Amino acid sequence: MKLVKEVTINEVGLRDGLQLESKVLTPEEKLDVFNLLHEAKVSEVEFGSFVNPRLVPQMANTSDFYSQIQEHEAKMELVALVPNLKGLEIAQENGVRTVNYVLSASNTHNQQNVRQTTEESLNSFKVLSQFASENNIGLNVTVATSFGCPFEGTVPQNQIMKILDTLLLHNINRITLADTTGMANPKQIYDLTKAVGDEWRNFEFGCHFHNTRGMGMANVLAGMEAGIRIYDSSIGGIGGCPFAPGATGNVCTEDVVHMLEEMGVKTSIDLDALIAASHKLKEILGHDLPGQVAKAGKSSRKFPVPN
Amino acid sequence: MKLVKEVTINEVGLRDGLQLESKVLTPEEKLDVFNLLHEAKVSEVEFGSFVNPRLVPQMANTSDFYSQIQEHEAKMELVALVPNLKGLEIAQENGVRTVNYVLSASNTHNQQNVRQTTEESLNSFKVLSQFASENNIGLNVTVATSFGCPFEGTVPQNQIMKILDTLLLHNINRITLADTTGMANPKQIYDLTKAVGDEWRNFEFGCHFHNTRGMGMANVLAGMEAGIRIYDSSIGGIGGCPFAPGATGNVCTEDVVHMLEEMGVKTSIDLDALIAASHKLKEILGHDLPGQVAKAGKSSRKFPVPN
Numbered sequence: 026m027k028l029v030k031e032v033t034i035n036e037v038g039l040r041d042g043l044q045l046e047s048k049v050l051t052p053e054e055k056l057d058v059f060n061l062l063h064e065a066k067v068s069e070v071e072f073g074s075f076v077n078p079r080l081v082p083q084m085a086n087t088s089d090f091y092s093q094i095q096e097h098e099a100k101m102e103l104v105a106l107v108p109n110l111k112g113l114e115i116a117q118e119n120g121v122r123t124v125n126y127v128l129s130a131s132n133t134h135n136q137q138n139v140r141q142t143t144e145e146s147l148n149s150f151k152v153l154s155q156f157a158s159e160n161n162i163g164l165n166v167t168v169a170t171s172f173g174c175p176f177e178g179t180v181p182q183n184q185i186m187k188i189l190d191t192l193l194l195h196n197i198n199r200i201t202l203a204d205t206t207g208m209a210n211p212k213q214i215y216d217l218t219k220a221v222g223d224e225w226r227n228f229e230f231g232c233h234f235h236n237t238r239g240m241g242m243a244n245v246l247a248g249m250e251a252g253i254r255i256y257d258s259s260i261g262g263i264g265g266c267p268f269a270p271g272a273t274g275n276v277c278t279e280d281v282v283h284m285l286e287e288m289g290v291k292t293s294i295d296l297d298a299l300i301a302a303s304h305k306l307k308e309i310l311g312h313d314l315p316g317q318v319a320k321a322g323k324s325s326r327k328f329p330v331p332n
Numbered sequence: 333m334k335l336v337k338e339v340t341i342n343e344v345g346l347r348d349g350l351q352l353e354s355k356v357l358t359p360e361e362k363l364d365v366f367n368l369l370h371e372a373k374v375s376e377v378e379f380g381s382f383v384n385p386r387l388v389p390q391m392a393n394t395s396d397f398y399s400q401i402q403e404h405e406a407k408m409e410l411v412a413l414v415p416n417l418k419g420l421e422i423a424q425e426n427g428v429r430t431v432n433y434v435l436s437a438s439n440t441h442n443q444q445n446v447r448q449t450t451e452e453s454l455n456s457f458k459v460l461s462q463f464a465s466e467n468n469i470g471l472n473v474t475v476a477t478s479f480g481c482p483f484e485g486t487v488p489q490n491q492i493m494k495i496l497d498t499l500l501l502h503n504i505n506r507i508t509l510a511d512t513t514g515m516a517n518p519k520q521i522y523d524l525t526k527a528v529g530d531e532w533r534n535f536e537f538g539c540h541f542h543n544t545r546g547m548g549m550a551n552v553l554a555g556m557e558a559g560i561r562i563y564d565s566s567i568g569g570i571g572g573c574p575f576a577p578g579a580t581g582n583v584c585t586e587d588v589v590h591m592l593e594e595m596g597v598k599t600s601i602d603l604d605a606l607i608a609a610s611h612k613l614k615e616i617l618g619h620d621l622p623g624q625v626a627k628a629g630k631s632s633r634k635f636p637v638p639n
Contacts, residue, residue, distance in 0.1 A: 026522040026557065133637055175635045208631040210594035211553050215333040238631060239587035239624035240594075243550040246518050250333065273628065280546035287517035287547075317546040321580065324515040324545055328482045330440055 029254045031291040034278060035069040035201075035231065036062055038259035038306070039090075040106055041275055043083045044074075045264060046310060050083070052090040054309050059094055061302035062260065063101065065295045067278075070094075071125060071257070074106035075115040088119050098122060104165065108139050113153050116162070123163035123198070126153055130185055131174030134205070138169065147191050154195040163198045167233060171202040172209035172217065182217060186224065193225060200230050201257060204244065207237025207273060211247035218251040231255030234276045236262065236315065241276035242284060249290065256281060261303045261314030277316035279303050287324055296323065336561045338598040341585060342376040342508075342538065343369055345566035345613070346397075347413055348582055350390045351381075352571060353617060357390070359397040361616050366401055368609035369567065370408065372602045374585075377401075378432060378564070381413035382422040395426050405429060411472065415446050420460050423469070430470035430505070433460055437492055438481030441512070445476065454498050461502040470505045474540060478509040479516030479524065489524060493531065500532060507537050508564060511551065514544025514580065518554035525558040538562030541583045543569065543622065548583035549591060556597065563588060568610045568621030584623035586610050594631055603630065 039055055055072075062070060072094060073087030087105065094103060104123045107113045116124050128146035129135035135143045150166065157164040170177075171185055185202070192200055202218065214232070221230055232248045232255070234241045245256055262277030279299045282292050296318075303319040346362055362379075369377060379401060380394030394412065401410060411430045414420045423431050435453035436442035442450045457473065464471040477484075478492055492509070499507060509525065521539070528537055539555045539562070541548045552563055569584030586606045589599045603625075610626040 026519055026554065028519070137638065173631060175633075176637050178632065178634055207628070210591055210631070212333055212335070212595040237624060237628045238590060239549050239584060240591050242546050243553045243591065246550040246553055247333065273624075277546060283545060284517055284547050284550065288519040317544060317580075321514070321544045324480060324517070325485065326482075327485055330483050331444065 026250070028249045028288065028290055029252060031254065031293070032249070032285055033069060033255045034067060034282065034292055034294060035071060035104070035255065035257045036067045036260060036278055037071040037233070037257045037275060038261065038263055038278065040071040040073050040084070041257070042259035042261070042263035044081050046083060048310055049085070050309065052086050052093055055090050056093050057309065058260065058302055058306050061298060061305055063097055065298035065302060067101070067294055067299070069102040069104065071104045071106060074108070075112035076106070076108050088115070091119055091121065095120065107153070109149060110153055110156065113156055113162070117156075117160050121162065123165065124157065125165040125167055125201075126150060127167045127169055129169040129174070129205070130180045130188055131170040131177045133176040134170045134174045137176070143188070147188065150192065151195065154197065158196050164196070165199040165201065166192055166197055167201040167203050169203045169205040172204040172213055173206070175206045175208070182220065185217065185221070189221065189225070193228060199255070200228070201233050201255070202230060203233035203257075204235060207235035207241065209234070209244055210240055211243045214244045214247040215251045218248055218253050222252050229255060231257065233257035235264065235273060236276055237273045242280065245276060245281055245284070260299070261306045261319065262316040263306070263310070263314055274315045277318070279318045280316050283318045283323060333557070335556045335595065335597055336559060338561065338600070339556070339592055340376060340562045341374060341589065341599055341601060342378060342411070342562065342564045343374045343567060343585055344378040344540070344564045344582060345568065345570055345585065347378040347380050347391070348564070349566035349568070349570035351388050353390060355617055356392070357616065359393050359400055362397050363400050364616065365567065365609055365613050368605060368612055370404055372605035372609060374408070374601055374606070376409040376411065378411045378413060381415070382419035383413070383415050395422070398426055398428065402427065414460070416456060417460055417463065420463055420469070424463075424467050428469065430472065431464065432472040432474055432508075433457060434474045434476055436476040436481070436512070437487045437495055438477040438484045440483040441477045441481045444483070450495070454495065457499065458502065461504065465503050471503070472506040472508065473499055473504055474508040474510050476510045476512045479511040479520055480513070482513045482515070489527065492524065492528070496528065496532070500535060506562070507535070508540050508562070509537060510540035510564075511542060514542035514548065516541070516551055517547055518550045521551045521554040522558045525555055525560050529559050536562065538564065540564035542571065542580060543583050544580045549587065552583060552588055552591070567606070568613050568626065569623040570613070570617070570621055581622045584625070586625045587623050590625045590630060
């Protein structure tokens with residue numbers, strides 16, 4: 026089994042995770058979780074988004090929250106999602122150093138998500154790219170519904186390749202291929218990420234998986250077999266997309282880190298501190314979270330022998 | 333990604349699944365689920381166990397239940413778990429055609445499970461093997477804790493190979509390597525099943541996984557990459573072992589079948605009927621089940637576009 030040797034985790038729980046929760050967390054509650062993620066040595070955190078607060082009230086306090094975590098920027102990459110130029114401008118005003126721009130490979134999903142065609146979002150991207158470059162802001166791009174759309178179904182591989190072609194003409198840090206509603210199977214993950222990796226050997230792609238149909242962890246395995254070394258995941262396995270029906274939690278950070286470390290793939294993350302972060306989040310949200318390792322303990326946990 | 337082309341599912345929900353449920357199902361309730369499994373064209377069902385009814389009350393009506401499903405034996409393999417010769421004798425009296433004898437690779441787990449050392453269970457196996465052979469009963473063997481023990485931790489590979497060596501001196505249908513408490517990671521699955529497959533090329537091994545730490549589906553993928561074509565799984569993802577602390581549900585049948593069919597690996601199972609069986613089981617048990625596909629629907633499900 027050929028695998029990558031190390032993996033970078035981009036923790037998206039405070040953004041993708043919280044946006045489907047009915048409880049809106051205060052900046053202080055977000056900080057409680059963030060501090061434990063920081064303690065766990067998580068190196069990248071997508072901490073929020075600059076989107077319409079009426080549409081996604083969970084993200085309304087993103088500016089406030091960022092001002093409380095900004096001091097960690099030297100040692101961590103703190104990323105804000107932006108859906109458009111306005112979001113990027115607000116991010117810039119707040120001093121954000123890295124943003125993640127999202128567009129959907131599927132036209133229908135893009136229209137539901139940002140009320141633009143994919144073509145229009147690609148045009149907006151060019152403007153954002155120039156703004157980011159002029160303001161020295163790192164630009165990541167997430168290509169949503171890369172592995173299928175809940176409205177359109179299959180998204181052809183050449184449609185993805187064409188989008189990547191356009192994106193890669195510009196100056197960007199990273200492209201993340203996202204299985205937004207957990208439709209992808211491991212073979213599909215392997216095939217597409219291998220094709221993309223073979224086509225652009227000098228650019229590093231990430232993946233973003235949801236566990237909607239139980240395939241999330243198998244998809245991480247398949248991605249690693251194809252050479253992908255960057256994964257989005259959310260603490261506790263919370264998450265979803267408010268504009269994608271049927272979407273459920275992201276792959277769970279502590280479950281992914283546990284599996285990788287058990288396999289000898291390095292994450293540089295302190296799993297015990299990560300589990301503590303998951304427990305804290307559960308306490309704040311007041312309900313059970315999908316993650317398994319936070320409940321069962323690590324595989325290395327030994328139980329006392331009953332008398 | 334090199335995968336097997338087809339897979340046989342051995343449905344263990346009515347045995348491994350139900351034995352951790354607080355509600356004891358009547359034979360009629362079991363039959364309701366079984367009929368839907370039959371409709372879904374599941375070809376192998378572990379329908380119960382002949383164990384001490386005081387210790388595992390959920391299995392006390394196994395004889396009754398078997399008499400109601402026996403007519404399907406021509407088209408389905410109906411398997412009963414037996415922990416010892418007494419269990420096998422009862423199975424024989426009931427006319428059971430195939431039994432599954434379980435022993436643990438880990439001594440401590442074996443003692444907790446059947447109050448014998450692994451060595452003693454291997455000696456018992458020889459007696460059972462002769463009895464089964466004389467009575468024309470098919471004999472499967474499950475090697476529990478093949479990938480780790482909740483009491484002892486790591487189980488060395490040569491310990492497994494030695495047990496297999498002994499088992500394979502006798503006339504048996506199948507050996508299933510079980511990750512009884514969901515400790516195994518995909519690399520470990522791949523390495524051990526590959527080693528076992530390489531050593532005994534003319535014997536077909538199965539695998540039995542639990543999703544305790546979220547690795548169950550990734551382990552199925554790893555097993556298929558190593559050439560394993562037979563998997564135990566439980567409808568709805570229910571399950572566990574009453575004598576193994578921390579154990580939770582088996583990998584979920586409908587989730588496994590969905591993933592495999594999406595990948596082009598044939599199971600010959602009707603997924604829609606399987607999902608109906610899972611819904612029926614949920615209704616009978618009266619609580620939510622761990623399986624994901626029964627909640628989210630298949631990846632191919634298309635959602636209407638909101639106005």
